[in-house]
Amino acid sequence: DIQMTQSPSTLSASVGDRVTITCRASQSISSWLAWYQQKPGKAPKLLIYKASSLESGVPSRFSGSGSGTEFTLTISSLQPDDFATYYCQQYNSWLLTFGGGTKVEIK
């Protein structure tokens, strides 16, 4: 199975900050990576697919980059609605896996 490692596990930031979350794959997954946002008690919401493609309706302050084994999710200017947990997911093969998650907290 492909292992996905996210860092940091927790991040404290203020409104307006630029935030970057990293996801590393245990082997190359090309660009087959998605990012999700999850709020307490809710299902995850797709933000980014194919590493850098913004899902329809997602604010442009979210962006993704990377390929192979290293990926990043960047929030250019953190907004109050962005405090949540973020997960990466690889779909390079039919055995999909998620990263462990990054909780973005208010500083």
Added chain:
Amino acid sequence: QVQLVQSGAEVKKPGASVKVSCKASGYTFTSYDINWVRQATGQGLEWMGWMNPNSGNTGYAQKFQGRVTMTRNTSISTAYMELSSLRSEDTAVYYCASSPYCSGGSCYSGYDYWGQGTLVTVSS
């Protein structure tokens, strides 16, 4: 609009089985795979497997092989996930999820559509 509506919360004893349903609407049920993801309280997302509603083909994460069965009833556009030999560690919210870009076990995007989640509690 696409909707996935799951069955209600369940409480089971250790060793029992649970069967969670996921009713799809707003699209042709046999067009997209149904995937299952679970989340223990305060923990991360864990992918369990996929099922193609057209063929019935499935793919399961190794961790759940032998304990999970994913099936469907196309006449009522409903997918099922059954987990057997339950233990306390299986206490979690179980989600079904799908995407127009996931079929036959191959995905070209993440999951656009999610059910509301079903809490399964395993307790003696």
